[in-house]
Amino acid sequence: MNPVQASKGAAIDLESISKAYGGFKALDGVSLRIEPGEFMTLLGPSGSGKTTTLNVIAGFTDVTSGKLLVGEKSVVGVPAHKRNIGVVFQHYALFPHMSVGRNVAYPLTLRGIDQATRQARVARALDMVKMGDFAHRYPSELSGGQQQRVALARAIVFDPPLLLMDEPLGALDKKLREWLQLEIKRIHRELGTTFVYVTHDQEEALVLSDRIAVFNRGRIEQVGTGRQLYDEPATLFVGRFIGDSTVLRGQARSDGNSTALSIAGETVTAPRRLAGEASPVMLLRPEKLSLCRPGQNAANGANRLSGTIAEAIYLGSESKYEVKLADGSGAIVRSALTGESFGLGDKVELCFDGTDAKLLADDSTADTTLT
Amino acid sequence: MEMKPLTRVLLGLVCLLVAIWLVAPTLVVVPMSFNENKSLAFPPQGFSWQWYENFATNPDWSNSFLNSLKVASIVAVLATVLGTLAAFGLDRMKARPANLLRMLMLTPMVVPGVVLAIGIYAVYLDTQLVGTLLGFVLAHTILALPFVLIAVSASLEVFDRRLETAAASLGAGALTTFRTVTLPLIAPGVASGMLFAFATSFDEIVVSLFITNPYLKTLPVQIFASITRDADPTVAAVGTILLFATTILIGGGMLLLGRERKGRQ
């Protein structure tokens, strides 16, 4: 609780954390190191364990096994109210019987801070979230976005070395969400504390985070920067969860240093092979694919697959096409408006460079968890 | 639902009669209390304050009134503390044991008064609690407990427990959380439970009739004795005082509640 030390961020180490509810494993051996001052997002679909992880760090949930260090000190068994960690909840959790000012002053009162200091720090925290004029209002008189900003002020006013946020923008509309994302980013920069942010929205994760930990079924699938996760997904689940993607499945044949997939009579190859026995699939990002009329020369790549335009969506700066391939699966292609445009039902060929295809082990559960 | 005018008039008439039936009989004590004669016969004769004076000066009446106040005040505090703790405990239990214990704690409401009274009387005879303050307080507390439990449980049901999690994250221990977050938010339920507990004790008659003795009488016991023994209009005076006190309390309470609700929104 030393404010001087607290003004810097704390590191967090999760080591093989498991949490079981009866037979259900909410967390199954989660290990993660979060650096001091880092903005780490825990991303995943609902029930994937990201909120449990947050609750474990906050001290709201006991672990079944594993080690948890905050600021290099073990906090297993330390009750939530002694951890000195700020938490922002999706449902705001402002005390309805206290004014905004008293809500924000609450953690300071608990820490026995004198009135003058308290007032100054409350004012500073409220100014930081641009709610300085609202100290005398009651939570019920505020909009959702305003309430969440007050909740944020309350969570940072006692200078915790670590701030946890559990889908803080989940209940707000899109415009407000996007604006508050930028606000949160700014506050993170100004405070320099460690932020751990839980969301199921991959775009939000990409906007905010230094690094993202992707959760699935109680485990971490991959940890990395947004670019790493997008460009080099470690698993099919990560590849599909982050950004748009096209997955090609087919009869696989690997020889030497390349892999060939035969899809409804057509064959595509990538100059790599998958280690191990798992059957490989190819994952392609929309911008790595291009479309051309049958027989026409493609702009990129030696691989060609024939298909039909199933959906054409105009997005302003670009167009997005959904192509139905011969085997019935779909592909998503993005193309700049300067290129040729296609209409519904047009026969097309889908072209890509084999080096752009990510070879990943097939995982049928990736589809079920995502839908 | 649209009603025919005739249905509407009939409905209004029936309800007016019911309302009169509910309220008017109680009002009859008001004229009787100013009777000049020592009689409860209707209509009252003349006008006099003597029965109010009698209530204030006759030790039978004033002592029983003070006794009732004393017992009811202690009961209100005791039942509120025990009932609030219990309601809190039930709220934090798994549904099955909670439902079982809740049913158990509500039994005092349904056990026939006389059965309970002879049981308590039997036990009090053995333990020398008949006619003691402790005896009255214990019996009335158990009768008032269900009302506190119901009122506080209702408040807890709408209380957002996630606020407690939030308080913990801000550094509040279990007791501090209860004192600064939970209690202020369930305060209306606790207060109305306390009021109910006071009223229950102040009004309790059946058990009191059995465990009373000449040294310790409560007001209802005195009223009952007076009605059965003689036609003393002092009971009418007492009734009038109680009627006005209750009306002011309830009316004031409702006004306050309404104002507070308006202020919050």
Place this chain on the structure above:
Amino acid sequence: MSASDPIAQPAADARPGRAWRPFALTAPAIILLIAVIGYPLLTIVLRSLSEPEWGLQNYAWFFGAPVNLTVLQRTFTISAWVTLVCVIAAYPYAYLMTAVGPRVRLVLVLCVLIPFWVSGVVRTLSWVILLQDSGVINSLLRSAGFSGVKLIRTQTGVVIGMAQVLLPFMILPLYSVMQGIDLRLMRAAQSLGARPSRAFFTVYLPLSLPGVYAGAIIVFILSLGFYITPALLGGPRSTMLSTLVQTQVLSLLQWGRGGAMGVVLLVTTFVLLALAAPVMRSRHREAGRR
């Protein structure tokens, strides 16, 4: 979304080591309950079986004496009448409470609550003043040229007085159920071709029945154990079971016989409650569905 996460539950549940805490909080109330209700009731049961000697002789005496059976039957009859009167009076009243504006509703609520809160003894006293031979009703009748009627110390008087005291217990549950009935259903029924009266009997009445059951059960059970009102308004020919119990114990010092009567009354109450429990529970489900 964390709301659907199985994990997003409050902190207290996550601490299995503290599971005893809620029980500790209820402990003082439970202990007092056992000491001041449980133990006395047990004493009564034991005395009914053991005084003057062990055996069922007190129960044999109770069910063997016609006068006791008459009182038992009368207790049920009076309770049934009181319940019926309450249902008839409370139904339109509770309905009107749901149909009027907030101002009138406040008045209607006060009309229920104020007598509810005024001391029960005082209210019974009022009935004595009203019903006695020299009371309000008789003097009004006489001044209008009619001959007086005997009301005090009659069964009718007891029923009128008890029903008035118990009416709030009928109105309040009825009102809470009626408040939840979606009035658009009535419009729907009428749009389907039902006359208003038919819509009422086929839609509104069935939906309000859970409230009627709940109120009726409460009123009936409370009536069975009523003591003060019958004692003050009733006469020898309207004695109810409670009075008989009191006489046996206080006047005749027959703890065994009084106890046996008490046990009969207690068992009857709990049997009725047990029978009513499923109905009450379905009422809660009904309320939850809206």
